[in-house]
Amino acid sequence: MLVIENLHATIDGKAILKGLSLSVGPGEVHAIMGPNGAGKSTLSYVLGGRPGYEVTEGSVTFNGQDLLALEPHERAAAGLFMGFQYPVEIPGVSFVQFLREALNSQRKLRSEEPLSGGEFLKLAREKAALLKLDPEMLKRPVNLGFSGGEKKRAEMVQMGILDPSFAVLDETDSGLDIDALRIVGQGINAIMRQPGKSVLLITHYQRLLEYVKPDKVHVLAAGRIVKSGGPELALQLESEGYEAVAA
């Protein structure tokens, strides 16, 4: 589904990813773990097409399509969802307005009919309930005044509404208390643990993986995958540390 081959990427001329290769099949959940500065967030930015990140070598293929040739909004319409480590606040634009525009823009690119206001609100309420987020909060400006945990839950509500086939979740677990972690974990399972859907979880810690069981775990260090294994690798990392395992 997603095939990354020998990916090299730079920001401001500084090399961050140095030959990263990774393949995620349909229906699979992969976790990428690694120390600070390994390139985890850069990987998610490159996959999302964030301006400023330059791919200097390698390729990313998404469902047979050259992902890197697509604009960020086209990647979303192709079924890619980026969960942000730091969701952005947008004063003056409500979640409802933002997400309806987003969903209907995606549908338009896929030559699908737009959702009416009523249909959209029904969908939004349903997904908010799944993540135990008060639907009234979706009338507020995007992420404005939300706590760290609420922002992450709102990210998952967005994912539920947009219904992607592939989600890249960048430290979705950071800033969550124990209850919120469980709710978010269950939300990811409900939305993404479906036939043909895949998830790339980027995380520092093993704790989210207790709720969202990965099929494969990869260790990212100094810009490339240095070790891959099953879920047991996450436990080993947690007990022995990155340095010991990645060496």
Add this chain to the structure above:
Amino acid sequence: MSEALALPTRHDEAWRYADAEALAALTPDDLGKWHEASLAPGETRAKCLVLDDQWPGLHRVRVNVAEGARAEFFAVLSASAYTRLEVEVTLAKGSHFEFGGVTIGGGDATREIVTRVRHADPEATSTQVVRAVHWQQATGNFLGRVEVAKHAQKTDAAQDFKGLLLEKGATINAKPELEIFADDVKCAHGAAIGALDERAAYYMASRGIPPEAARKLLVRAFLANAFVSLTNEAERDTLLDAALSALGDAV
């Protein structure tokens, strides 16, 4: 009228950012044309104005607000040629003036809003919210002057200006001026000029919103503050739509 006698130049403070060519073309007749309005004591009156391509040039408005009256004025300047809106307001005791203004546009035109709010008597209040959005080689100006007379105690005047430059090459000038002779007053003013929030634009793109639509949403949100005190929702949408239709040709 007497004030029409001398033609202004850019040496005059109130005209320093004006378009030189457009200034040279002004006639004493243009300068003498004031639209006058007087509000009766206790009266509330609202006016919305769109100065688009049908109404470029100089527009001068003078408003007298009697005791306890409330004047509301909202304007969009979006013409593709030099446009200047001057608003001169005199506030009597306990009256209120509410102003929301927007200059928006590209090309190489200058659009400017010039306000002069005179708190002539005690306990009057005024609020001005002005937003400017420009691109290409366009210029947007806001010259906002608040005058508080010596005996106009308990005056409460607020002025808030924000400018948004969509690309390099555009210019926004802000010139807030406060002239206060009373000692028991509140006068707040703020002016800030910046660029579009790239992080917000990328966040929107990552959810599937194309760049043009994202920019429109962000600009709409930015402008909306100017009309937030306009209670008539239909009129508010008319003004915002008028402003945003000018955005159509932005890069």
